[in-house]
């Protein structure tokens with residue numbers, strides 16, 4: 001199944017499409033159970049989530065936050081109050097904008113543990129037992145990394161852990177935990193958000209080079225999991241993909 005690409009000129013339209021897509025994934029999850037298990041990333045996705053799920057009033061009223069279980073596809077090993085924390089970003093962009101009686105359950109790293117390995121292991125233990133996320137929302141770095149899975153890094157090969165530790169992340173800060181491929185492979189749906197001319201070159205490789213081994217391309221190649229990309233025209237410029245609207 002090749003990935004679907006949804007493209008708009010403006011970021012605000014990209015965010016609206018992401019919002020509608022998340023609502024559809026939520027609806028599907030509620031048709032199968034009583035919770036919506038979603039994993040989110042850091043980086044520029046934070047502001048897209050705010051625009052899509054908080055500021056877009058056509059979407060925000062339909063988000064059933066109390067039934068959401070939110071995990072992080074990767075997290076920097078820093079205190080949760082640190083400005084590098086992906087949880088901190090999600091809190092600032094989403095949680096702090098929700099009423100106290102309308103918040104999701106958020107699964108953070110335990111920053112009180114005394115070793116990186118203890119943090120990794122504890123996060124692995126709180127993942128949903130079957131690892132089946134209804135939706136994993138990812139970013140794609142200009143180098144093609146996703147989660148904290150970097151090009152040519154040995155963590156791309158990890159099959160015996162669901163959460164892996166990286167201590168040499170090329171993107172600071174260096175110490176992080178990350179989903180591994182087995183978790184992505186068992187998810188029900190994956191969506192990327194990538195915007196800006198700074199992503200054009202890497203998206204060209206991901207979508208036009210069948211031999212690319214970039215982590216985001218390897219996610220596109222996962223069989224049996226629908227992958228959707230939400231991009232703006234600047235990011236997908238020059239790539240001959242059939243972009244659709246959502």
Ligand SMILES: O=C(O)[C@H](O)[C@@H](O)[C@H](O)[C@H](O)COP(=O)(O)O
Nearest residue numbers: 041042043044139140141146147
């Ligand atoms: O912790 C992180 O660094 C992020 O979770 C990371 O995986 C992010 O999604 C990509 O780096 C893309 O980030 P941008 O969208 O900001 O380029």
